[in-house]
Amino acid sequence: KAGVTQTPRYLIKTRGQQVTLSCSPISGHRSVSWYQQTPGQGLQFLFEYFSETQRNKGNFPGRFSGRQFSNSRSEMNVSTLELGDSALYLCASSVSQVFYEQYFGPGTRLTVT
Amino acid sequence: AQSVTQLGSHVSVSEGALVLLRCNYSSSVPPYLFWYVQYPNQGLQLLLKYTTGATLVKGINGFEAEFKKSETSFHLTKPSAHMSDAAEYFCAVSDPPGNQFYFGTGTSLTVIP
Numbered sequence: 001k002a003g004v005t006q007t008p009r010y011l012i013k014t015r016g017q018q019v020t021l022s023c024s025p026i027s028g029h030r031s032v033s034w035y036q037q038t039p040g041q042g043l044q045f046l047f048e049y050f051s052e053t054q055r056n057k058g059n060f061p062g063r064f065s066g067r068q069f070s071n072s073r074s075e076m077n078v079s080t081l082e083l084g085d086s087a088l089y090l091c092a093s094s095v096s097q098v099f100y101e102q103y104f105g106p107g108t109r110l111t112v113t
Numbered sequence: 114a115q116s117v118t119q120l121g122s123h124v125s126v127s128e129g130a131l132v133l134l135r136c137n138y139s140s141s142v143p144p145y146l147f148w149y150v151q152y153p154n155q156g157l158q159l160l161l162k163y164t165t166g167a168t169l170v171k172g173i174n175g176f177e178a179e180f181k182k183s184e185t186s187f188h189l190t191k192p193s194a195h196m197s198d199a200a201e202y203f204c205a206v207s208d209p210p211g212n213q214f215y216f217g218t219g220t221s222l223t224v225i226p
């Protein structure tokens with residue numbers, strides 16, 4: 001069974017632009033969570049979707065948004081990029097809304113210049 | 114609020130020596146507990162987890178961890194370190210159990226030949 005896939009793997013954007021990242025969960029998994037990982041802040045929870053509905057949201061500004069499609073694939077969008085948004089963005093999937101475990105993708109490395 | 118503390122952001126051990134990575138959490142009820150490993154430029158891989166039942170859990174690559182409710186700890190151990198164990202290790206809790214994940218700040222393990 002294929003793992004969690006994230007595209008693109010690397011991205012370079014300019015301050016003020018917007019970006020969309022994509023995540024395809026493991027087949028059969030219906031929950032997708034997004035995390036931001038930076039050297040200074042570690043892993044921070046962005047939001048979680050289950051069956052196309054946002055179930056939980058972390059403490060990030062409204063520039064960060066996401067959505068989930070009927071096939072469980074998820075996208076996250078960051079508008080008006082700032083230098084501080086440079087990070088590794090990780091997606092994780094779980095079978096259900098009860099997290100007995102989460103499986104992570106390889107991440108998208110976003111660099112904002 | 115839930116917190117996860119990993120004592121020691123950097124740990125160095127000699128090859129063949131015992132690996133001990135510490136994790137403490139704050140919660141009024143036993144949460145679900147996890148250890149993940151991250152290799153450079155990769156996502157997080159689940160090492161082991163505790164949800165219910167036996168408090169000593171065994172994971173992949175020879176790692177194990179013991180849930181101690183009285184100490185609110187979930188320390189990760191491995192009897193004999195290999196060079197391939199060099200990586201970043203994250204402790205995580207799901208609190209309430211099955212709900213949002215909270216990650217520690219990570220411990221970088223170096224294995225000295």
